[in-house]
Amino acid sequence: MSSQLSTLLSEQRRFPPTPEFAEGAHATQALYDEAVRDRLAFWAEQARTLTWIHPWQSVLEWTAPHARWFSGGQLNVAANCVDRHLSGARRNKAAIIWEGEPGDRRVYTYWELGQEVGRCASALKGLGVQKGDRVAIYLPMIPEAAIAMLACARIGAVHSVVFGGFSAEALRDRINDAECTVLITADGGYRRGSVLPLKRFADEALTDCPSIRHVVVVRRRPGGEGDEAFATMREGRDHWWHRLLEQAAPTCPAEPMDAEDMLFILYTSGTTGKPKGIVHTTGGYLTHVAATTKYVFDLKDEDVFWCTADIGWVTGHSYVVYGPLANGATVMMYEGAPDWPERDRFWKICARYGVTVLYTAPTAIRAFMKWGPEHPARHDLSQLRLLGSVGEPINPEAWIWYREHIGGNRCPIVDTWWQTETGGIMITPLPGVVTTKPGSATIPFPGISAKLVDVHGTVLEKGGGFLVLTEPWPGMLRTIYGDDARYRETYWSRFPGRYFAGDGAKVDDDGYWWILGRVDDVLNVAGHRIGTMEVESALVDHPAVAEAAVVGKAHDLKGQAIAAFVTLKDGHAATAEMRDDLKEHVAKKIGAIARPDDIFFSADLPKTRSGKIMRRLLRDIAEGRALGDTTTLADPGVVARLREMYEAEES
Numbered sequence: 131m132s133s134q135l136s137t138l139l140s141e142q143r144r145f146p147p148t149p150e151f152a153e154g155a156h157a158t159q160a161l162y163d164e165a166v167r168d169r170l171a172f173w174a175e176q177a178r179t180l181t182w183i184h185p186w187q188s189v190l191e192w193t194a195p196h197a198r199w200f201s202g203g204q205l206n207v208a209a210n211c212v213d214r215h216l217s218g219a220r221r222n223k224a225a226i227i228w229e230g231e232p233g234d235r236r237v238y239t240y241w242e243l244g245q246e247v248g249r250c251a252s253a254l255k256g257l258g259v260q261k262g263d264r265v266a267i268y269l270p271m272i273p274e275a276a277i278a279m280l281a282c283a284r285i286g287a288v289h290s291v292v293f294g295g296f297s298a299e300a301l302r303d304r305i306n307d308a309e310c311t312v313l314i315t316a317d318g319g320y321r322r323g324s325v326l327p328l329k330r331f332a333d334e335a336l337t338d339c340p341s342i343r344h345v346v347v348v349r350r351r352p353g354g355e356g357d358e359a360f361a362t363m364r365e366g367r368d369h370w371w372h373r374l375l376e377q378a379a380p381t382c383p384a385e386p387m388d389a390e391d392m393l394f395i396l397y398t399s400g401t402t403g404k405p406k407g408i409v410h411t412t413g414g415y416l417t418h419v420a421a422t423t424k425y426v427f428d429l430k431d432e433d434v435f436w437c438t439a440d441i442g443w444v445t446g447h448s449y450v451v452y453g454p455l456a457n458g459a460t461v462m463m464y465e466g467a468p469d470w471p472e473r474d475r476f477w478k479i480c481a482r483y484g485v486t487v488l489y490t491a492p493t494a495i496r497a498f499m500k501w502g503p504e505h506p507a508r509h510d511l512s513q514l515r516l517l518g519s520v521g522e523p524i525n526p527e528a529w530i531w532y533r534e535h536i537g538g539n540r541c542p543i544v545d546t547w548w549q550t551e552t553g554g555i556m557i558t559p560l561p562g563v564v565t566t567k568p569g570s571a572t573i574p575f576p577g578i579s580a581k582l583v584d585v586h587g588t589v590l591e592k593g594g595g596f597l598v599l600t601e602p603w604p605g606m607l608r609t610i611y612g613d614d615a616r617y618r619e620t621y622w623s624r625f626p627g628r629y630f631a632g633d634g635a636k637v638d639d640d641g642y643w644w645i646l647g648r649v650d651d652v653l654n655v656a657g658h659r660i661g662t663m664e665v666e667s668a669l670v671d672h673p674a675v676a677e678a679a680v681v682g683k684a685h686d687l688k689g690q691a692i693a694a695f696v697t698l699k700d701g702h703a704a705t706a707e708m709r710d711d712l713k714e715h716v717a718k719k720i721g722a723i724a725r726p727d728d729i730f731f732s733a734d735l736p737k738t739r740s741g742k743i744m745r746r747l748l749r750d751i752a753e754g755r756a757l758g759d760t761t762t763l764a765d766p767g768v769v770a771r772l773r774e775m776y777e778a779e780e781s
């Protein structure tokens with residue numbers, strides 16, 4: 131048994147909901163009962179909270195592995211997230227409260243958000259964007275990111291948001307895979323006091339993106355329009371956002387979309403080198419994220435909801451933009467790093483804006499823990515009433531620290547398990563109803579069917595196994611963009627007829643889920659999914675590299691760190707400069723998040739007789755463990771030599 135599993139098994143602490151919280155909570159036991167009685171009726175009831183242009187004919191049409199939810203129905207996502215809040219008291223309510231890293235601030239009321247979305251939508255139309263066209267968004271965490279997404283949704287264009295931390299090459303691959311016609315970017319974004327030159331990266335990407343016709347550039351830097359260092363504008367192709375929107379009409383009709391029309395594509399890492407374009411559609415996705423936002427975060431009109439995820443990840447899509455805005459909530463948005471200029475930046479923000487619900491990642495919580503409780507202690511966090519966690523397993527110590535030092539031992543914690551592919555939260559406690567256990571995501575959301583299976587696909591009541599989803603759910607991915615065969619193969623072939631999430635899990639005697647993490651060759655570095663193959667492809671792309679094997683290595687803060695074993699081509703020396711050069715090369719190919727922590731040079735890699743690299747053994751070496759079974763190795767001597775070298779280098 132792994133040490134992780136045994137620690138989790140011994141966790142005995144229980145946190146039942148307080149009567150005060152339960153009394154005011156949206157969620158009730160009845161919600162679970164209803165969903166058990168009739169799953170589809172439950173989801174239909176959630177869908178009815180949205181505004182539809184045309185009612186649906188059937189709740190679900192399921193021809194495995196393809197689902198159609200709310201077929202025949204028509205709606206517009208932007209109209210649901212903005213327009214419908216403009217007729218009553220919410221018209222003047224803050225939709226987005228934003229703070230930039232340098233300390234600049236902006237607030238958009240729902241009315242103002244509507245005007246900006248309208249202008250951006252009109253401007254995109256003016257550039258020739260039509261329903262179904264793909265628009266790439268490569269922006270920092272600024273309000274324009276949400277505005278651009280909603281503007282696309284308004285006119286029926288499909289957005290593909292690319293995380294601002296990704297490299298030019300990663301952006302180029304994503305633009306080309308979806309054949310985007312427009313790119314929306316910025317002259318720069320702030321991170322730890324310096325400017326990330328996004329437009330320069332974009333220009334580098336665009337040297338080989340034949341489908342792009344126009345580039346819209348947000349001026350993020352003060353007076354940046356004339357600053358050639360950050361944005362050189364190409365006549366005819368490039369347009370400043372502020373100029374374009376100034377001339378555009380603030381009203382733009384919302385395109386009636388079929389429930390199954392595409393809303394967005396979001397790329398995520400898999401086990402091969404090529405990222406998958408995860409396809410999400412309109413009616414089911416919005417139903418799922420609206421319902422989970424309401425019940426998991428217990429969102430009320432008075433709340434200030436802060437999901438700290440970047441808009442470039444699915445968490446930003448579902449719980450910064452679509453879920454909260456569909457509920458007419460006030461969203462907090464922050465551009466920069468949690469330790470800039472000081473390690474109390476998050477707590478300063480919580481106090482200044484009276485944040486009531488905070489949703490962040492274990493990697494951040496572990497960093498806060500390391501920095502010490504004196505940072506949150508300096509600020510008034512008494513407005514907080516609910517805390518959330520997402521992105522990776524949260525260890526019980528971090529959970530307890532979060533509860534005590536951020537939540538004042540008063541706020542319930544919701545540990546939410548889900549994926550880019552699931553669209554919205556799948557396994558989570560509902561606050562006010564479910565007793566929590568530190569480290570457990572608890573039980574499936576109402577209307578979600580999760581099961582534990584063994585290697586043969588046999589359903590297990592409890593114990594350890596693989597997490598599968600046995601019934602379609604409204605926010606599920608519909609396919610992989612342009613590659614339905616890969617969709618079937620990746621998610622539906624391991625356990626036929628069931629969706630395999632790629633995670634290992636344990637179910638305890640109470641039926642609670644303890645997610646253990648990925649069982650495939652996908653790493654989770656600080657809550658970000660990175661395929662080992664992606665990093666390996668980047669390494670072998672370097673002219674000096676003959677072969678590379680990448681593994682995850684346990685890391686205190688990041689959960690996992692990247693360790694790479696590299697064999698160099700003849701004539702290249704294994705020097706410290708080479709090591710730095712390779713790290714830099716990976717960062718340039720994929721982005722800084724994929725930069726390996728360790729690179730080890732080796733003349734050979736341990737392989738089976740059929741030539742498969744035995745990553746399990748490399749992990750053992752990287753983590754300093756006793757070696758597992760080496761009997762299947764073609765040359766058992768390789769590992770011993772490798773370990774000696776590794777240990778010599780480490781010391």
Ligand code: 7RM
Nearest residue numbers: 520521522523545546547548549550645648
């Ligand atoms: C939302 C998101 C998905 C992978 C998933 C898991 C891991 C996410 C939790 C978690 C344990 C959690 N989407 N994961 N949430 N593991 N407990 N609460 O992160 O597509 O980027 O990643 O993240 O391994 O498969 S994602």
